[in-house]
Amino acid sequence: MIHISLQKILNTAQNLMTLNIELALERGQFATLYGASGAGKTSTLRMLAGLMKPDEGQIIVNDKTWVDTDKGINLPPQQRRVGLVFQDYALFPNMTVRKNLEYALTRRQKPDIVDELMDMIELSELQDRKPGTLSGGQKQRVALARALVQRPDILLLDEPLSALDSKIRIKLQDYLQKVHRQYGLTTILVSHDIPEVFKLSDQVYVLEDGVVARQGSPAEVFGYGQMSGKFRFTGEVLEIRKEEVVYIVTVLIGTNVVKVIAQESEIAGLKVGDQVMVASKAFNPVIQRVGE
Amino acid sequence: MIHISLQKILNTAQNLMTLNIELALERGQFATLYGASGAGKTSTLRMLAGLMKPDEGQIIVNDKTWVDTDKGINLPPQQRRVGLVFQDYALFPNMTVRKNLEYALTRRQKPDIVDELMDMIELSELQDRKPGTLSGGQKQRVALARALVQRPDILLLDEPLSALDSKIRIKLQDYLQKVHRQYGLTTILVSHDIPEVFKLSDQVYVLEDGVVARQGSPAEVFGYGQMSGKFRFTGEVLEIRKEEVVYIVTVLIGTNVVKVIAQESEIAGLKVGDQVMVASKAFNPVIQRVGE
Amino acid sequence: MEWQPLILTFQLALVTTVFLLIIGIPLAWWLAYTNRKTKAVVETLVTMPLVLPPTVLGFYLLVAFSPANAFGSWLDEWLGIRFIFTFEGLVLASIIYSLPFMVQPVQSGLANLPSQLREASYVMGKSGMTTLFKVLLPNIKPSLLTGIVLSFAHTIGEFGVVLMIGGNIPGKTKVASIAIYDEVEALNYSAANMYSIILFAITFLILLSVYLLNGGYFKSAGR
Amino acid sequence: MEWQPLILTFQLALVTTVFLLIIGIPLAWWLAYTNRKTKAVVETLVTMPLVLPPTVLGFYLLVAFSPANAFGSWLDEWLGIRFIFTFEGLVLASIIYSLPFMVQPVQSGLANLPSQLREASYVMGKSGMTTLFKVLLPNIKPSLLTGIVLSFAHTIGEFGVVLMIGGNIPGKTKVASIAIYDEVEALNYSAANMYSIILFAITFLILLSVYLLNGGYFKSAGR
């Protein structure tokens, strides 16, 4: 079990914001911190990693106290078994991919894990290249592998995939899932991307102005419920066109464009850019693989 | 009309890649460059802006020759009427928001446009703040406004929204659309995000290894066609569960989770993470606004 | 003890630093962004005056600028400028001698700035000059201050070159460093100490305030 | 003309630069990352030796380290080190005098590095030392080279301090700068020119190669 209870006054652009976070994570859980820019997500991760000192609070990880401000305990980052993937990777530009991973080895560790991780995350071909010559997705994989070398108790991921294109993004999500399971990690992810949160996490914590406003499974938090018979899709209105007596509303659902016929009464006040729900009463879906 | 025909040998990590781009844009068009990391999108924009010299080629904008390597013409960036929004904003850290915009004014210009743009893009409240204290979305808006101050002929946007959360992202897409129409711009956007491309662009150019592999409207390029009666959605398999004699496949479509009942034959070879198409034969959708 | 040498010293340091800013900044700018092969040669040349003992450098300057020489007499006749035994000469010599201390920090400051700032300004139609003064320099204040501090301090302590080309004329070229040296040689240790302490105290206060300011900048620049 | 002063000069410059690296790097590291109020004071103190004329600084060092003094005789008796009229003394004096030229560039190099590099290393359990040597320094090579070049060149040209504390003893403290000075004073201009040209040529080649290397690094660092 990981108990986190932190308070910190952050000075944002104009005013002060009190970060006041209470989290209780199961071992092996994949948790996500979700929230608007400036909500305090990165600050929370930094306090977990020991890179920022909380004003008050405790962090207890598997019965070991990392932070207890009352007792004056605040372990330095070196003594916390944490892996951290920074949003901008923070790879060491002077080292090759292999050297970046090897640097993370502790003195007592066997170096086998480096090869194991490079195999798993498909880095072997890149091992002699310097970070400067890698594409964004490749860099990200190296950063992930490097954070895993020490077999951390907790893996912290700060918006690791936000700058990547969808193909690489999906691939890296798969890697994340794989290592999370394989190494029995407790993972805390910061992400803005709802599909990503859905796909990866057991538990979502929504931060708003420094406090956890909601928490639960992705489906609970994002309010779509568990659907079965009836189907509902949320999407965005792209176009509203009048055609004779009805209106044709073009809706973007994910990457799909759907045209819906609607009555004037249904679309009262609706305008382009609005979020809408498209539901059907009778829907017999068939599924079919898309050729890649 | 904007004619672009450029060749440039780029040295990528291991080998050389020849960028060979032919584009013909209508005035007032919103075009998107889409393609994998390293395909040459940024390089194309940089050559348009005059920040990179092509090995060979021409750029003719509204009958004015910006580049003609045969004639030795290569206008410096200062003489091209281009607005460019860099992926990392490139705001001047030493200037306030207002000063950033005012800096862009030409000598002959009336300064009214600064206030006009700040109104339109809702920056007035931020005008006295320095970029360092702004959130990502706010920075992005400033960068966009700054690029518009000079009323450029062509607006170039290099993945301007990729690092933002979805709420801010949608808002900024709206701003983009608004200024594109209002100022009659010709806009070239680099984006990885298919919904964004759908929403914004008239024309998509897909770059692959330095050449335009496909082009057309978003619907044409991404192959979904213009749907009417029949509905199809593409999504990703999240889970496959056997329940008595049938399988329940959980599919993520956009941010929606859908459960589909499938026969064993339908899901042969299907696994978690696969892209699938969910289609229905009879679907009578109703539309409903989502409370914000 | 007289105040004149001290005043002269700070005048010299100030004027020299101002000229070094005027000369050093464009040079640093060119060096930071050029791809020319000559770059390394210019960098080396800028550093070379450091390598000679100041008195010897001073002697070579003396020979070069002497009115007995073609170049020196040309300067005198056509431009009316004399560089030996004049304040102007001290300034020139100090500029040559302290040039690397201005150029090097500014150059590496500029080289470390993200190139997008420059490019963004160019795309907005701004000239190199405007870009340099409005965008680049305001964003490398720590490096600029480092350059200013090193140049200023080095000029205050300069002695050999100044002695050689200046001729130790009271009120004109007798700066504090020479006055102190004089007193030491004349076995007037108490006067020498007095000068040193005052020079030290004033300079200490100047530099301390610069560094206190600088501290603020360094922090904001260091992400 | 003898080769000994030239050899001695490069020995002095080399030893001094090595010591400056050893002392200057930790100092620069502390200055780059500390938030202490004392920071500006230390920065100022490091720069202060520049402010005194070298000969006067040399004189004060001479008095401080003289065995006629409590401190000097303590050093002599307890540590067996003599700093005056010895090579060790030249090294010490040169270190004090050139310290800002090493500290300043390295400090601003470190301050400009993204803090994530340091933090990433700490999170991996690495000590400050390991982080400094394996991660930070290899990524500020241009700044390190600037520091090395300025210190090296400045030590080669150093003259006033060295003359005062070293006393011009052949083979021990008579470095090239003093030899050249001597020849100029003795009106042996041809010998002085000879020394100067050789000193110049060797240093020019050393610095040029450093800058050519540096050019490569600068480019890769300048995004």
Place this chain on the structure above:
Amino acid sequence: RSGNDAKLTIATSANMRFAIKELVDAFSEQTGIDCEIITGSSGKLMAQIIEGAPYDLFVSADMKYPEALYQRGFTTGTPQTYAYGRLVLWSAAEGIEPDITILTSGQINHIALANPKTAPYGQAAVEVLKHYDIYEKVEQKLVYGESISQTNQFIISGAAEVGFTAKSVVLSSEMADRGAWIAVDENACRPIAQGAVIVKSTGEMKKAEKFYAFLFSEQAKEILEHSGYAKNEYTNR
């Protein structure tokens, strides 16, 4: 650093730079003792001796510095005068015949002399200017070298059209035929008495005493005389 092969270290003022070489050569030939010459300004050398410089003898440009050393107990005895310096007016500029009378003319922009505050030859030069009653008139033209040596650089480079230096300089082999010079009337200033002392507590006392004795020998007097120094305060009195 003692023993038979150890060298004798002689600290010498700037004006003696040329004569001392000849003296040392003759001495070494006679006794087989090798010598090391350290040249510098008298004030600097004195400061170094006080702080423990390994110099065996101090051959100064005047009596003041050796006397000061003696007062502080750094020498074996009182300083003795080994020679009297002579001042000359020297010019390396084309078309200038050095003479006291031209100093006030418009032809002359700068007059070089050693710093009168620290160098005896500079002091003597000021006395000369005052003797001819032109000090006030030429004060604006004066430029000061740190020592005789630097004064020489001003003159040779032509930066100063004319200047006062030691006779030993213009008679040296290096400067023979460089420019033109005239001797300054020895009645125009106080004689420049130059003293030498043996520095106490060096390991080379015996050798130092030998050189000291040699410095006052007839042979040395002869060398000094043809180098530009005088045996007596006034040659012609």
